Amino acid sequence: MIFERSLQRELAYTAGAVFMVLLTIFLTTLMIRIVGFAASGEVDPKDVVVLIGLQIIGYLAVMLVVTLFVSILFVLTRWYRDSEMVVWLASGVSLVRFIKPIATFSAPIILLVAFFAYVGWPWSNAQSKLIRERFQQRDxxxxxxxxxxxxxxxxxxxxxxxxxxxxxxxxxxxxxxxxxxxxxxxxxxxxxxxxxxxxxxxxxxxxxxxxxxxxxxxxxxxxxxxxxxxxxxTSTPVVNQQTTRGMSTPALFRHPNPDKLAEFAWRTGLPLMAINLMLLGIPLAYQNPRRGRTINLVMAVLIFFTYSNLLNIVQSYIEQGKLSFAVGLVGLHIVIAALVVFLFWLRVRNRPLISRAMFTRSQGA
Structure with a gap:
């Protein structure tokens, strides 16, 4: 359908631009931090470029999640602002039908998120630790x-x-x-x-x-x-302590303990978070012409950081034994998925997220 091709094409252009911006910001931050480590003698100056590359590989999953969520919000918000969304909705295209083209566009990105979460993240951490230890263990x-x-x-x-x-x-x-x-x-x-x-x-x-x-x-x-x-x-004694962050995903289950299970729950949480945020971006993209244009971007940042922090809290609770592995693995994501369904229901019923009546009553009080 025409609107599907148009939506996917605009999503691809926007995602590329958003990813390049995120990569530039991340590169600048990493360069400042790792050059500081080299200046203080914690890492070899010759390894700075390699360490920056490894850190980028490790955090590609997170950057792809942010790219996917922000791209969907940007494109659909512009469609609302330019009345394109009104045209499609008036022509009989329901909000639920937007899930298919967005999911088709998002599927390769979600697969990449899973790959970098399960493979790229532990490999980059293991290699970074090896480079640091090799430098510190010299005479x-x-x-x-x-x-x-x-x-x-x-x-x-x-x-x-x-x-x-x-x-x-x-x-x-x-x-x-x-x-x-x-x-x-x-x-x-x-x-x-x-x-x-x-x-x-x-x-x-x-x-x-x-x-x-x-x-x-x-x-x-x-x-x-x-x-x-x-x-x-004298030489520093060789210490070969493998951390859970640097262990391969299959190795986490060879001798499972709370730390390893918590690490697996965090890695699994990234692709699940990408799926939930992909769906969440559709109802959240509603744009009121009288509302500020940047509010959706602020909302996206707040939602992502809240979701990410909750995922880290769940990981910490699993490590401490305060939360079972099964509940920690899917509990948070089921709650967010239920919230997504509720927001879709509100939008399909043409109800705002915060009703005007509630706002009027609060002002009168």
């Missing part, structure tokens, strides 16, 4: 950067190196401070180099420097000069 010298103070994650030491060769074999103007049993140890040297012993231990060997030992607040500082001083390089 102390690998964590150093010229001209920056760096704290060792494996010991209570702070390093400062003014200059360093590209292969990190030689360093200049070194400052190392550590705290042991309440005593502060400070070592300074003009130059040094790295050495590897036969047993595999690595040392930063400093030449012609000084060491200061003592306890703050007490006049018992010792100053020692040395010609050669070795600082052992």
């Amino acid at each position: 102390e010298v690998s964590l150093l950067a010229a001209g920056q103070f760096r704290e060792s994650p494996a010991s209570h030491r702070v390093f400062f190196i003014e200059k360093m060769t590209p292969d990190q074999s030689r360093v200049e103007n070194v400052f190392v401070t550590s705290t042991e049993n309440g005593k502060v140890n400070v070592v300074v040297s003009n130059r040094g180099h790295t050495e590897t012993m036969k047993n595999g231990d690595r040392f930063v060997v400093l030449d012609n420097g000084r060491r200061y030992d003592g306890e703050p607040g007490k006049p018992d500082f010792r100053i020692m000069e040395f010609e050669r001083y070795g600082v052992k390089i």
Whole structure:
């Protein structure tokens, strides 16, 4: 039918524009956050682009849900505003008949939401965690950067190196401070180099420097000069702890517990939320010409964040054992589906969501 083709074509154009806007906003936010992590030494600057890409893959399901909901609201709201909807309704096309073309357009998007929720989300989280751990588990010298103070994650030491060769074999103007049993140890040297012993231990060997030992607040500082001083390089112990966010969907059921079941309920909730919001957008798109044009967009944002927060609360309740898995899996979505049916009934009966009589009575009170 003509109106079906016209609706699907306009939905496709609008969805593409909305998705690009969301992607731009998300990219900007991610870039600021991950570059901040790189500047603070939490991630390798070389991995910034990879981490941004992984984060985008992980949150594509959420972005697609928002894209679908906002696109339907935008298109149908414009149809109401330009009286196109009035023409179609007057020609015998009921509001319920809009479900078929919108569902046909939305089906590929909902399948993509399910794919990225069940596959893309855990894979991106697992890869991001692996990259971060690989960087944090390098030895102390690998964590150093010229001209920056760096704290060792494996010991209570702070390093400062003014200059360093590209292969990190030689360093200049070194400052190392550590705290042991309440005593502060400070070592300074003009130059040094790295050495590897036969047993595999690595040392930063400093030449012609000084060491200061003592306890703050007490006049018992010792100053020692040395010609050669070795600082052992320690490595962070490898910790391989797989989180539920990084586990594949089938792995969640191998040894199920509340945390894993809650994670599965959250992943399943994304495609179910997409279906409910797809249907919810049809009755919510009603546009009163005397009402502001942006109210539907504000309503869409509020509805999405409310739905998303409720989904997170359900996940938390399942983790804490306050809610059974079966009820948490579908309970919220059944309630929203019932609300969708009620709103369709109101629109089909030509009743506003908030009756004028109720509004008049409230003003009179």
